[in-house]
Amino acid sequence: MASKVSFKGKGKAAAKGADERSAAKCMKEWSTWAMKKAKVITHYGFIPLIIVIGMNSEPKPQLYQLLSPV
Known part of the structure; x- marks a missing residue:
């Protein structure tokens, strides 16, 4: 009763596919x-970015002028 042993090696092609x-x-x-x-x-940085850009523009506004809706 000899059992048949079969090796299913992956080989280079199968190993390459697994790596890919x-x-x-x-x-x-x-x-x-x-x-x-x-x-x-982007969500948390957009408003601070706009404030920094506004603070560095000419004429230089105060912070409350940038934040006020008027």
């Missing part, structure tokens, strides 16, 4: 992470 899938998954995760961070930075 892994790299694609890593790239997708990284881009998702980066977009989430960019969204938060």
Whole structure:
């Protein structure tokens, strides 16, 4: 009763495909992470950026003049 042993080696082609899938998954995760961070930075940084640009323009307004609706 000899059992038949079969080796299903991945080989170079299968290993390369696994690496490509892994790299694609890593790239997708990284881009998702980066977009989430960019969204938060944009959300919380837009108003301060406008205030800083307004403070450095000519004529130089006071902070309350920038924040008042009139």
